[in-house]
Amino acid sequence: MSAQEALAKSVRDIQERLREHERLLECLSQKDGGSLPCCLSFDCRDAVLLRETLVEAIDVLEDSRRAFKSPRLEALRKKLIRVLAEAA
Secondary structure: OOHHHHHHHHHHHHHHHHHHHHHHHHHHHOOOOOOOOOOOOOOOHHHHHHHHHHHHHHHHHHHHHHHHOOHHHHHHHHHHHHHHHHHO
16 A cells, blocks of 8 residues: 555544544434444444445446446446445
8 A cells, every 4th residue: 555545544533433423413402412323433343334335336237337338227327336435
């Protein structure tokens, strides 16, 4: 990993922590006393499983794109990539 890649990863990690803090602040501002949802962190077990599954699905769609040339599969693959990027 290059220094530039390490820095980019560090920035993404910091941005995720800021999003977690924003979610915590939103919970605290709720009228129900600030009860927490089951998974605030993108590092929780369910979120990690979801992220791994998305990456696997994207890889399968990428492989099938070469074989089938389906515009629908390509659109789905791109949508999953966007969702994964937004969640990271």
